[in-house]
Amino acid sequence: MPIHLIWGDDYEACNREIEEIIQKVIDPVWKSFNHSQIDGNDPKQNFRALEEVQSAPLGSGSRVILIRRSPFCNGCSIELANKLEQTLKLIPDNTHLILNNINKPDKRLKTTKLIQNSIQSNPFSKEISFILPLPWDVNGQRNLVKNILHRFNIKMNHKTIDLVVESLGNDSSLINTEIQKLRLFSEAVNKNLNTNEPQEISEEIVKKLVQNNSTNALQIANFLLKDEKIIVLEKIQTLLKNGEPALRLIATLTGQARGWLWVHLLDSQGHLDVKEIATLAGIANPKRIFVIRKQIQGKSLEALLELMKKLLKIEASIKSGTNPINSFKDNLLTESKFLTNN
Missing domain, CATH: 3.40.50.300 (P-loop containing nucleotide triphosphate hydrolases)
Incomplete structure (x- = not known):
């Protein structure tokens, strides 16, 4: 059985x-x-x-x-x-x-x-x-690429693997598709070589053949913090056109905003221990607290609350059937006390 x-x-x-x-x-x-x-x-x-x-x-x-x-x-x-x-x-x-x-x-x-x-x-x-590495887990993304390379009998140096990670992030399906394309190319140009030996793919070939999909939700979140609304909307539109599910995108952005809000709030209340903050904020990796602190430096609590409200409105709008890009435009372009400094 x-x-x-x-x-x-x-x-x-x-x-x-x-x-x-x-x-x-x-x-x-x-x-x-x-x-x-x-x-x-x-x-x-x-x-x-x-x-x-x-x-x-x-x-x-x-x-x-x-x-x-x-x-x-x-x-x-x-x-x-x-x-x-x-x-x-x-x-x-x-x-x-x-x-x-x-x-x-x-x-x-x-x-x-x-x-x-x-x-x-x-x-x-x-x-x-089979767990996908988190978007900020670069080592996990490298290991994901290495495992797929091993399965297709391909090898790359560390710099080339980093290029794949930078271009494709943690999208396992897309990495799988692009590496299959690289394998076919390698087989075509190395007909006389021993196919049992791993074929090495150079950085130059990856740059030519791999679609750069480096726009991701974390990049968009960083632009939100900088109040770069036009850039945010352009990158959101790119992701949606490439098949990114709108609800998954808004869930990632909301998760980021929630983390910023919690860390700001707990810091202001005197919680200085990163492990304690990570536990209270529901953040698995305490090292992320240092990154978040740097990201939100100079941002007011009111502005982060305002951003959170906007993202929740976008989520509700998408779930009610509104076109996702219109939901983002209608809510992000409205004027407010958006990410003002302290």
Whole structure:
């Protein structure tokens, strides 16, 4: 009864891992009979999945039941939890249950403990996570690029990797696409070389071939602090045209503004210990406090509050169906006490 617990916000890597399992265990001739994908947001489908996973595959190969947005490790009903406990004992050896969710499993839940114990007792089961590095985690972004380079048998020097990071940030899907393009180019120009050896990609080639997507939400946030509204709107428009989800963009900007506001408020109240401030502000990495302090130097609390109000209005406007770029324009271009100095 192999169980695969796959979680994290790197959709590209999660989907690749899921697809590799499917291709490995399912006979393509019987795939239409032996592959089911379930929406974990629907309680009825979850119960159906637990019924299906008790069935042996038809024909040759194995069966795969994939539950997207799986609720089992992040909170589900008592009835569903009881059904899972009964089902785990009845899954055939050649039926694979794949549980996929963006969120980290909650180890306090009984269902999580049951699933993780089942994984530990079966050598063909596994739990694997794919977490995107945060936008300010440059080392994490470098490691993300290195892992993808290794998978495509490509090597780059440190400077070239930094160029990729600068151009593409932590967009795993885009990095994957651009590095595949670099690999194809490398194969085309090195036909006579040993293809088993990693092909080195130079900085010059990356500059020519890799689309520069260096505009990101953190850059936009910094321009907001400087009250560079026109630049902000231009960069927002660029991101939206490149497929950046508007709600994800506003969520990042709101998170940044909330951090600035909390640090300013706690500093003004005499909280000087960065670990204490990080805990109270909900910031995972205390070292970010030093960066935030530098960013908000000379900014008033009233101005940061005003910015926060604007961003919340933009979020509400987008959620109500207004065109995202219009939501940004209508709220950011209105006059106010915007980021005035103390």
